[in-house]
Each structure stands twice: as structure tokens, then as C-alpha cells.
Amino acid sequence: MAERRAEISRKTNETDVFVRVNIDGTGKSQISTGVGFFDHMLDQLSRHSLIDMDINVKGDLHIDDHHTVEDTGIAIGQAISKALGDRRGITRYASLDLAMDETMTKAAVDISGRPFLVWNVMFSAPKIGTFDTELVREFFQALAQNGGITLHVLNHYGANNHHIAETCFKAVARVLRTATEIDPRQADRVPSTKGMLA
Numbered sequence: 476m477a478e479r480r481a482e483i484s485r486k487t488n489e490t491d492v493f494v495r496v497n498i499d500g501t502g503k504s505q506i507s508t509g510v511g512f513f514d515h516m517l518d519q520l521s522r523h524s525l526i527d528m529d530i531n532v533k534g535d536l537h538i539d540d541h542h543t544v545e546d547t548g549i550a551i552g553q554a555i556s557k558a559l560g561d562r563r564g565i566t567r568y569a570s571l572d573l574a575m576d577e578t579m580t581k582a583a584v585d586i587s588g589r590p591f592l593v594w595n596v597m598f599s600a601p602k603i604g605t606f607d608t609e610l611v612r613e614f615f616q617a618l619a620q621n622g623g624i625t626l627h628v629l630n631h632y633g634a635n636n637h638h639i640a641e642t643c644f645k646a647v648a649r650v651l652r653t654a655t656e657i658d659p660r661q662a663d664r665v666p667s668t669k670g671m672l673a
């Protein structure tokens with residue numbers, strides 16, 4: 476099987492983003508976005524998806540974190556999509572309820588080629604430290620749109636906003652891991668009656 480790796484470089488007037496992924500990795504990452512909380516979340520995304528990620532971003536943080544977070548999501552989505560190629564052999568579907576202390580969050584994914592985000596997560600505070608909680612949705616919107624991924628995220632309950640955000644990243648990581656893994660029973664074919672997913 477071809478190596479499922481890809482790189483994306485994306486430069487605009489707002490951000491300069493480099494992302495390298497290896498779908499069949501071990502969850503190793505090197506992440507520098509200039510946004511500490513976001514680095515912590517991306518580290519979780521890599522660790523629990525087992526997708527190796529090198530991410531280097533220089534964004535216009537003097538404005539706010541928005542462009543940096545969104546454009547990183549765009550580039551990670553593009554890199555994952557490129558690395559998956561024609562999506563041959565993938566498990567395609569996964570869903571999981573992920574618990575962390577008092578918080579429970581569900582993620583469900585279809586690596587379908589059809590971008591769609593259903594986001595049912597409420598934060599009770601506008602900030603986690605200096606990080607805008609509304610950017611969590613912006614990140615996953617960009618990831619789903621550019622990754623050709625149908626993604627549903629539902630926070631069942633939770634009190635701590637750090638935990639709510641972190642369960643979103645960890646739950647998505649775990650379903651990405653399962654859905655991008657090669658299904659040995661159909662490793663040679665694209666898992667769609669249409670015959671294509673990309």
C-alpha cells in the first residue's frame with residue numbers, strides 16, 4: 476500500500492501555515508501555532524488519532540487567534556484528504572462517546588468526500604484562558620470542509636470549558652483513527668457502492 480502521507484503549505488496575507496501528516500503514524504506531533512491552548516488541543520488530536528502531525532503556523536495573532544485557528548483547520552483537512560488519496564480500503568465510519576471527568580462528548584464521522592459539520596456543543600464561557608471558545612467550532616468546520624469529512628459533534632454534558640473543548644478534540648481524534656484505518660476485509664476497494672469517495 477502507498478504511504479498515506481501529505482504536506483500542505485498555505486500562505487495568505489493573514490497566515491503562513493505548514494502541515495505534514497502521516498495517517499499511519501504513532502501519534503507523534505511537533506506543533507507550533509503561537510496559540511498555547513490550540514497547540515495543546517492539536518497535540519491531543521494527533522496523539523489520539525495516531526496521525527503524526529508537524530504543524531507550523533505564523534498567523535496574525537496581533538488581531539486575534541481566528542485566522543490562525545481556521546487556516547490551520549483548512550490545512551489539516553487538506554493534508555488528511557490528500558494523504559487518503561482515493562480513500563481505498565478505509566473503514567470510513569466511526570462514532571464514539573468520550574468521557575473526561577464530568578464531561579461526555581460524542582463524535583461521529585463519515586470519511587465520505589462530502590463535507591458536512593453538525594455542531595451541537597455549547598460553552599458556558601466565551602474564553603478558556605485567552606482562547607475564544609467559539610473558535611473550537613471554527614476549527615472543526617474548516618477541518619470537515621477541507622477534509623471531505625462528514626462530522627457530527629455533540630456534547631452530552633459537562634461543566635468545565637477546558638474539558639468540553641478537550642473532549643471534542645479527543646473524540647474526533649478517536650473516530651478519525653478508526654475511520655481512516657484500513658479495513659482488512661475490504662482493503663483493496665473503495666467502501667462505497669458508488670465506487671468512489673474522493
Ligand SMILES: [Mn+2]
Nearest residue numbers: 515637638641
Ligand atoms: Mn487539557
